[in-house]
Amino acid sequence: MKSIEARDKNMVATVDYRTELLGIIMWLSDYNKILPECFTIYENKFYIDNILEIFSEFKNDEVIKDFMSLVEKHKFIYDAPYALFLQLDEHFKCDALDDYVFKERLEEDESVYNFINKLEEFANKINFEDYYSSNIDMYKKWTNYILDCFKKGNVLKFYDEYFEKTNNEFYLNLIPFASNGSFSASINNKIYDMNPVTSDMKKESLFERDNYENVIGAPIHEFLHGYVNPITEKLGLLDFNTDLFDSLKEEMSKQGYPTDVEIINEHIVRAIQIRYIINEYKDVKWADGMTKWEEEQGFIYIRDILEKLEEFENSREIYKTFEAFYPEIIKYLKATFNKYRRCKYD
Numbered sequence: 001m002k003s004i005e006a007r008d009k010n011m012v013a014t015v016d017y018r019t020e021l022l023g024i025i026m027w028l029s030d031y032n033k034i035l036p037e038c039f040t041i042y043e044n045k046f047y048i049d050n051i052l053e054i055f056s057e058f059k060n061d062e063v064i065k066d067f068m069s070l071v072e073k074h075k076f077i078y079d080a081p082y083a084l085f086l087q088l089d090e091h092f093k094c095d096a097l098d099d100y101v102f103k104e105r106l107e108e109d110e111s112v113y114n115f116i117n118k119l120e121e122f123a124n125k126i127n128f129e130d131y132y133s134s135n136i137d138m139y140k141k142w143t144n145y146i147l148d149c150f151k152k153g154n155v156l157k158f159y160d161e162y163f164e165k166t167n168n169e170f171y172l173n174l175i176p177f178a179s180n181g182s183f184s185a186s187i188n189n190k191i192y193d194m195n196p197v198t199s200d201m202k203k204e205s206l207f208e209r210d211n212y213e214n215v216i217g218a219p220i221h222e223f224l225h226g227y228v229n230p231i232t233e234k235l236g237l238l239d240f241n242t243d244l245f246d247s248l249k250e251e252m253s254k255q256g257y258p259t260d261v262e263i264i265n266e267h268i269v270r271a272i273q274i275r276y277i278i279n280e281y282k283d284v285k286w287a288d289g290m291t292k293w294e295e296e297q298g299f300i301y302i303r304d305i306l307e308k309l310e311e312f313e314n315s316r317e318i319y320k321t322f323e324a325f326y327p328e329i330i331k332y333l334k335a336t337f338n339k340y341r342r343c344k345y346d
Contacts, residue, residue, distance in 0.1 A: 001090055001129055004136055006143040011156055013143035013172045017132050018085045019194065021092070021123055023177030024131075026081070027051050028059040029068045035077060038181035038196070047176050055126055063122040066115040070106065078256065079183035080105040082194045084112070086173075086187050092119035098187070142174055146195075149215045155223075158276055163227050164321045170226070172219050184222035191226030193219045213281075220276065224269040231323045232265055237330045244333065251298040268329065270294050271305040275313070301333060308332050 005014045026032055027048060032039035041048055058064070070076045084101050088094050094116055096102075106112050123129070150156070150172070171192045178196035185192045195218055238244060238260040245252065245263045257263050274294075277287045294302045312325040319325040 001132065004139040004143060006140070006147040008147055008151060009156065010168065011147065011150055011170045011172065013147040013150075013174070015135075015139040015143060015174045015176070016086070016171070017128075018088050018092070019082060019173060019175055020132055020177070021119070021128055022081055022085045023175060024051055024055055024126070024128070025064060025067050027177060028055055028061075029064045029071075031068065031071055031077075031081075034071065035181070038178050040179050042179050044176055044179055051177065054131060058122075058126055061122060061125075063115065063118050066111070066118065070109070070112060070115065074106050074109065076105055078181070079185060079194070082175075082183055082192070083185040083187070084116075086185055086192055088116065088119070092116070092123055139174075142176070146172060146174065146215060146219075150219070153213065153216050153220075154280060155216060155220055155276075158280060159223070159227070162272065162275075162322060164323070168226060170223055172223075182218040182222050184225045186226050186230070191223055193222035195219050195222070217273075221269055221273055224272055225265065227322070228268050228272070229265050231326055232261055232268075235323070235326060237327060238264055244330075248298060248300070255298070264330075267299055267301050267305055270299060271302055271309055274302075274306060275309050279313075304333060304336060305329060 001017045003014050003016045003018075005012050007013075026039070067081075071081075080101060083105075084094075084097060087097055087101070094113075097106075097112065102108060102112070156170070169190045171190055173192050173194050175194050175196050178194075180196060182196065183194045185194070232238065240259045240261055242260045245260050248263060249258065252258065252263050252266075257266050274287050274290050277283055277290065291302055291306065308325075308329045312319055312322065312328075315325070319328075
């Protein structure tokens with residue numbers, strides 16, 4: 001099988017057939033009940049009704065049971081199932097998953113390969129290829145529209161200017177079976193954003209909006225993780241055991257960011273997105289509103305990082321890349337930390 005794609009340079013908008021199969025599994029199992037905030041039915045009701053009508057007879061299949069076993073045993077949720085399915089080949093096979101999925105999220109549970117080895121037979125049994133083919137016209141309409149939104153927003157140009165150019169490909173993967181929650185994954189120099197369709201989802205008018213800035217907001221955030229997260233990991237200035245953000249740990253953990261590494265990544269990504277708004281739209285009121293909102297969500301260092309990002313933008317003759325400037329952000333946070341809490345650093 002081949003996924004429907006709309007491409008512009010290194011940006012690809014797609015409805016990936018692998019994650020569409022995953023979506024069917026999620027709706028036939030109890031997964032959607034575990035994360036109801038991500039699977040609330042809005043205007044995508046027609047899409048979900050179609051899945052349930054066509055495939056409900058397979059809800060007791062071994063594949064469904066195996067999937068839920070992995071979910072319940074390892075809390076295999078959020079980005080993890082998507083990261084797994086995006087490593088499958090055209091036959092839904094994978095000989096070896098990457099360390100993030102297999103070691104970190106599945107605790108090296110070999111039973112995952114039993115699950116994977118049943119997927120091709122399951123897809124054939126439910127006539128999945130016919131289902132995917134029946135939606136091709138709709139998929140083309142969606143992918144063409146959202147790719148056009150990214151062009152209008154000059155998003156890739158901003159990335160190239162803010163970071164050094166890379167060989168990464170960006171896959172904006174639409175998941176119409178979900179309604180909330182956007183997740184990223186980096187696999188073989190491909191940066192994926194699993195982007196649900198969250199509004200105006202009618203069969204004939206999905207994504208047909210003049211307000212394209214809102215359409216691209218979540219994907220911009222997730223793709224930024226594809227730049228920022230590897231830099232955090234490479235430099236190693238913070239790790240899963242450091243305590244720079246101890247005062248935030250409880251609140252951040254509730255949002256899925258339990259460690260310093262994840263907390264700093266989220267702060268920086270959210271701050272860069274605000275700088276994108278300032279640089280692209282010159283809209284200080286919009287940017288200030290976003291900053292206040294982020295602070296209310298618990299990201300209390302957002303203004304500090306915004307100040308440092310502006311310094312970076314004004315010092316490009318010194319700092320050629322964001323990676324070169326990154327240590328200055330951590331140094332600044334450590335030096336000014338006492339205005340937020342007692343600090344353990346000397």
